[in-house]
Amino acid sequence: MNKGLKDRITLYKSVKRKEKYTGYLLSLPLLSVTVLVVIIPVIWLLLMSFTNKTIGSPSTFIGLANYFSLFRDDVFWKSVTNTLKFSVGSVIFQLLIGLAVALIINGSGIVKLVTRSLIILPWAIPGAITALVWLWMYYDINGVINYALRTLGLIQKDILWLANPTWALTAIIIVNVWRITPFVSIAIIAALQNIPHSLYESSALEGATTIKQFFFVTLPNLKSVIFTLILLCTIWSVGEFQIIHVITKGGPANATQTLATLAYEVGFRGSRLGQSVAISLAILPVVLTLILIISHFLKKAVT
């Protein structure tokens, strides 16, 4: 064997041996950031929930007292139910509407192209800002939604969107669906464009109708993206704060209070931080389970 080549191979091998350390070294900055601002806080979160920490005063260990008082608290259980209703309601409509929109705006033609590039905007602009315009549209004085419904003859009397408990929850679900659906659609479109065209051609040759193609070609190929989106949308809905905080602040009478907004209320209005972390910890198991399922599926992307 040629000597120069041999030298190069030994050099290459020694480089490969060093790879292990270089790999750690290069990911070290990211690791330290995540440890500092995510992992330590999560551990802190656990520890704080066993104390009676309030803003501006030291804490003492009180064991499980925070949890016991939560379990006896009606507002906490109401928030659990609301979080569930809000998340389930949101995710179902986000996925269904998102899929329908994706199927409609996928394809050629200038109209669809423009729609595809613009539709992401409701998701891209700050949620707190769009929540403000929804608040104005729902408003009991001159809200445009009531005006439109009245003009179309759908209602006789104005709906008190934000004063009626049922309507208030519906109202924030609508906003959440409006905001996340574009993301769902774009993700589904990306997957749709990845389905080999030959599948449609061969199924058409065998006489499959458009509807049959949808169920036997399109849907099976979208399975994994839809599954991931369900988990992702659930995590986002469970943790949603800005929309609810801007539009209803958890009201009326806690009708839209979720675990996220209740944790904020108790922690920063009531300044009982210990109690408040115990509330937000109720989200953790749900979220972690969902994330672990996602990461199990995404592992294939790494290897």
Added chain:
Amino acid sequence: MTQKVGRFRPRLTSFLAILILLVFFFPLIWMLVTSIKPHDLIYSSNPFDFSHLTMDNYFKVLHDTSFIRWIINSFIVAVVSTFISLVVSIFAAYSFIKFDFPGKDSIWKGILICYLLPTSLLFIPLYTFITKLGLFDTYFALILVYPSFLAPFCTWLLYGYFKSIPSEIEEVALLEGCTYTQCILRIVIPVAIPGIISTGVLALTLAWGEYIYALVFINTNLLKTLPVGVASLEAGDVYSWGPIMAAAILSCIPPTIAYLTVQRFFLKTNIFLSLGR
């Protein structure tokens, strides 16, 4: 014939596409419309009365509130935290692709978990952390905390992008005695510039719109970021919808421009695809 295979009727769907766009854009249109209406029209009984329009609301919001300060604050916080996150994640994404090291999978998984953890879960422990460090009510509070979601986000996107770059060029460079740092700075980054720019722009919009941390960690009005500042106008209960919507429109302009300019890269890098795999 083959053109039509697997597609619904084009004319009907184009019509539906316009309808969808109108529905999804109505709140944004309404924001714009309200922002250019004078006070008396906003509170007139017919919301669709556009008999006279005005730019007064924009002057009002720029003149009477700290809006310009909020923009500057948001800009500083977003740019610095995005820059930190980008640097950190370029190295990490590169290491995930090029090296095999024990624990790589768990690190990747851990980073994914960090990205997906809701901010509404972390804000209380981070609040005590920030106050302990004496950073409460400063830019540094947000600059330190934002990489908690920006860095995993950037790593995720860059990973997908780097992977699409053929590795032959670097292997040659390595064989010729290039170090890994040189390799990243001289070869990987220049080649990946489009991906890095689009990732950076997306991270900027995330930082620009962040709400809960900015709400909790900042108290002084002059230090508020844009979303919190604009939302606080409404909470004041004395402010009219005209100027609030003018402020909203102005805060939407930067992310809108950002998204429309990176759209090309956005679809090319196909970030959503990495979700489904």
